[in-house]
Amino acid sequence: MALDYHALLNPSQAAAVLQTEGPCMIIAGAGSGKTRVLTYRIAHLLEQGVDPFNILALTFTNKAAKEMRARIEKVVGPAAKSLWMGTFHSVFAKILRSEAERIGFPRSFTIYDTQDSKTLIGQIVKELELDDKLYKASTVLGRISAAKNKLVSVAQYINDPVIRQDDEAALRPKIGVIYQQYQQRCFKAGAMDFDDLLYQTNVLFRDHPDILNKYQNKFRFVMVDEYQDTNYSQYLITRKLAAKERNICVVGDDAQSIYAFRGADISNILNFEKDYPELNVFKLEQNYRSTKNIVWAANSVIKNNQAQLRKDVFSDNETGHLIEVIKAASDNEEGKLIAQSIYEDKMNLHLSYDHFAILYRTNAQSRAMEEALRKLNIRYKIVGGLSFYQRKEIKDLVAYLRLTVNPNDEQALRRVINYPKRGIGDTTISKLINSAEESNHTIWEVVSNADQFLPARVSNPVVGFAEKIKSYTVVAGKEDAFEAAKFIAKNSGMIEELYADKSIEGLSRYENIQELLNGIKEYVDDPEREDKSLGAFLQDIALVTDADTKDAQQDGEAVTLMTIHSAKGLEFRNVYIVGMEENLFPSQMMITSRADLEEERRLFYVAITRAEKKLTLSYATSRYQWGNLRSCEKSRFLDEIDPQYLNVKFAAGPAIGESPVQHVFERRSNLVAAPVRKTVPTKYVAPADFQPSDTSNLQAGQRVEHAKFGFGKVATLEKQNGTVKAIIQFEEVGEKTLLLSFAKLRVL
Ligand code: ATP
Ligand code: MG
Numbered sequence: 001m002a003l004d005y006h007a008l009l010n011p012s013q014a015a016a017v018l019q020t021e022g023p024c025m026i027i028a029g030a031g032s033g034k035t036r037v038l039t040y041r042i043a044h045l046l047e048q049g050v051d052p053f054n055i056l057a058l059t060f061t062n063k064a065a066k067e068m069r070a071r072i073e074k075v076v077g078p079a080a081k082s083l084w085m086g087t088f089h090s091v092f093a094k095i096l097r098s099e100a101e102r103i104g105f106p107r108s109f110t111i112y113d114t115q116d117s118k119t120l121i122g123q124i125v126k127e128l129e130l131d132d133k134l135y136k137a138s139t140v141l142g143r144i145s146a147a148k149n150k151l152v153s154v155a156q157y158i159n160d161p162v163i164r165q166d167d168e169a170a171l172r173p174k175i176g177v178i179y180q181q182y183q184q185r186c187f188k189a190g191a192m193d194f195d196d197l198l199y200q201t202n203v204l205f206r207d208h209p210d211i212l213n214k215y216q217n218k219f220r221f222v223m224v225d226e227y228q229d230t231n232y233s234q235y236l237i238t239r240k241l242a243a244k245e246r247n248i249c250v251v252g253d254d255a256q257s258i259y260a261f262r263g264a265d266i267s268n269i270l271n272f273e274k275d276y277p278e279l280n281v282f283k284l285e286q287n288y289r290s291t292k293n294i295v296w297a298a299n300s301v302i303k304n305n306q307a308q309l310r311k312d313v314f315s316d317n318e319t320g321h322l323i324e325v326i327k328a329a330s331d332n333e334e335g336k337l338i339a340q341s342i343y344e345d346k347m348n349l350h351l352s353y354d355h356f357a358i359l360y361r362t363n364a365q366s367r368a369m370e371e372a373l374r375k376l377n378i379r380y381k382i383v384g385g386l387s388f389y390q391r392k393e394i395k396d397l398v399a400y401l402r403l404t405v406n407p408n409d410e411q412a413l414r415r416v417i418n419y420p421k422r423g424i425g426d427t428t429i430s431k432l433i434n435s436a437e438e439s440n441h442t443i444w445e446v447v448s449n450a451d452q453f454l455p456a457r458v459s460n461p462v463v464g465f466a467e468k469i470k471s472y473t474v475v476a477g478k479e480d481a482f483e484a485a486k487f488i489a490k491n492s493g494m495i496e497e498l499y500a501d502k503s504i505e506g507l508s509r510y511e512n513i514q515e516l517l518n519g520i521k522e523y524v525d526d527p528e529r530e531d532k533s534l535g536a537f538l539q540d541i542a543l544v545t546d547a548d549t550k551d552a553q554q555d556g557e558a559v560t561l562m563t564i565h566s567a568k569g570l571e572f573r574n575v576y577i578v579g580m581e582e583n584l585f586p587s588q589m590m591i592t593s594r595a596d597l598e599e600e601r602r603l604f605y606v607a608i609t610r611a612e613k614k615l616t617l618s619y620a621t622s623r624y625q626w627g628n629l630r631s632c633e634k635s636r637f638l639d640e641i642d643p644q645y646l647n648v649k650f651a652a653g654p655a656i657g658e659s660p661v662q663h664v665f666e667r668r669s670n671l672v673a674a675p676v677r678k679t680v681p682t683k684y685v686a687p688a689d690f691q692p693s694d695t696s697n698l699q700a701g702q703r704v705e706h707a708k709f710g711f712g713k714v715a716t717l718e719k720q721n722g723t724v725k726a727i728i729q730f731e732e733v734g735e736k737t738l739l740l741s742f743a744k745l746r747v748l
Helices: 011-018 034-047 062-082 088-103 114-127 137-149 154-159 161-169 175-188 194-207 209-218 232-242 267-275 292-302 331-349 363-375 392-405 410-416 426-439 443-448 456-478 481-491 494-500 504-525 534-545 547-553 594-608 636-640 660-671
Strands: 024-027 055-059 084-087 110-112 191-193 221-224 248-252 280-282 323-328 356-360 380-382 559-563 572-577 611-620 622-625 628-631 646-648 703-706 710-720 723-730 734-739 745-747
Touching: 011 034, 011 280, 024 267, 034 055, 034 062, 034 221, 034 248, 055 062, 055 088, 055 232, 062 084, 084 088, 088 194, 088 209, 088 232, 110 114, 110 194, 114 137, 114 175, 114 191, 137 175, 137 194, 137 232, 154 161, 154 175, 161 175, 175 191, 191 194, 194 209, 194 232, 209 232, 221 232, 232 248, 232 267, 292 323, 292 594, 292 611, 292 636, 323 331, 331 356, 331 363, 331 572, 331 611, 356 363, 363 380, 363 504, 363 559, 392 410, 392 456, 392 481, 392 494, 392 504, 392 534, 410 443, 426 443, 426 456, 443 456, 456 481, 481 494, 481 504, 481 534, 494 504, 504 534, 504 622, 572 594, 594 636, 703 723
Parallel strands: 024 248, 024 280, 055 084, 055 221, 110 191, 221 248, 323 611, 323 646, 356 559, 356 572, 380 559, 572 611
Antiparallel strands: 622 628, 703 710, 703 745, 710 723, 723 734
């Protein structure tokens, strides 16, 4: 039975669905049904008897394709399975698989992921004897990728005076040569990187008209969602494919163009009008997703952008809640308030956790949110990224910290013995492991005495590494967890390594390290915390870094956490946008020009318009940065929302520790039986003339006095790598493990 499109769609939407012939463009506001139109348009074509193999639909994510296919299947049945539908990369990888031989690649070509590409570039840089600090793999790959997305070939790259000038100004004149070698090596290896999937498709269609002709005949109907975020390479592919039948329908929203930094080009929309003078343009202005307040707020923000096509988006839905603004004293409090709000809304309104999303500008912000959600036992999933403690750079630094506290930690040792690179190759590592097994020593014992097991040339860097770790153990014995971790992050070379990487991913990794240090600083600054040692901190996060995370990541009802970039096209009942602060959102990196600021504002517009019923914006008045508490200014974007749509919840901004809200929160967390950390504050005050004793002859069973923990009795003493660990049962604070060489103890 045919669908009644007029019942399912408004008149403009229905017109766009029924206009199946000729070029169509729908550039319309958020939530106005663009994706819905595409979905029904495909269903309609199928109902009209069009073969599903003749329809190509390009989406922004594979997930979007899957959802669209499922919806179409509900309407038309299994025919939906045969549709060509997916991201540009997945669809054209499939086409290249059958045609690769025409451009000299094997059909079974390998697809290099970013890591493969970087490794190859690293090798080339080495072979060319270039400075690998200047020619960082990620920087070089970024240049090559940008070139490919503009279809700049190796020859063009090398001969273009503007490109040459840019590279010379950046002291990297050899990028062209690296690009050349990189392409040759990929070709020889029968491999394509991600950008090649589009670049080589263009080459294929350009050099082989018969193949282009074949696909032009095959894809009689071409559709593109999120058209505003296509790059030049993608634009050309669709233009070539549609050149014959001219049945192409693109939908998008210029106000939601947020990938300029990856080469997305808004002029593709303008070019589209030039390419197809017979274009049918459809206007959609009604937002079906959000309440009136949310739509009004979004409009009041986006009107501050100069570069935009005029649209008047309205909603016929209920007026709804005002937009809530939460002001918190710190990022941890921000996390707590949001976790609490989610918990309350879920309980009071009988919602599912699936109804909630927390959106942030940068990945590093997930830490405070994850920890707060965990404390209330709220399940969450991170979309398009890893949970904070699963990220590579965090695991690397945590490995250093673990090794500092326990040099025998083999996994940690293996992880960082040659990171950052210090010339300890895989062969050396295997030798160390074998020596340990043969001589019945731990790896650490072999590593710290490497000169006895390996020739000097090979053992020198290993001994150097062991010395480093030993010095960290000394620092950690004297300093609190934060000072120790900061020292280690710097001294190990990790900070320098990450700082030098100026790619978007590199920046994100650098921010994550900073965020881990911030978390440790907050940990040691907690006035109730007695043991501020690195060991205690690691103990505290052990659960978060391990099993817990797996639980939280499992399927099932869960709050969604993600960056705003990955939230495009999605919708949630309740949305929280966190970190609404200057320099965070808008991001500090992105506000050097008006165009950048406008892109940040579009990002904010995307974030706001994800919400269906309730939107909450939050910011913290202070945040740690490299261990210093900095005050933060609320984002200018908050002031751009007309105040009549806002409900500023905690305008008084309670200080940490005295917040009435926090008080409620603590009670609430008891109610849901979250593991609340209870520590007994110590009443002990050391006498002014406190003098530590010589503890070299300390015995189990002896009574001692500690400068901070008070009186106690030695339970056991344990010798390890030349240091002695004492487990002491203190009267007021309970059991503590102390390194005798650093503990301020008086033997009684
Ligand atoms: P975005 O710009 O965020 O990608 P969009 O324009 O693609 O949004 P859709 O996701 O297609 O919008 O639609 C937003 C919501 O409104 C969806 O839940 C959709 O099902 C619903 N919707 C759209 N049009 C109608 C309609 N005519 N009747 C009922 N619901 C509608
Ligand atoms: Mg959409």
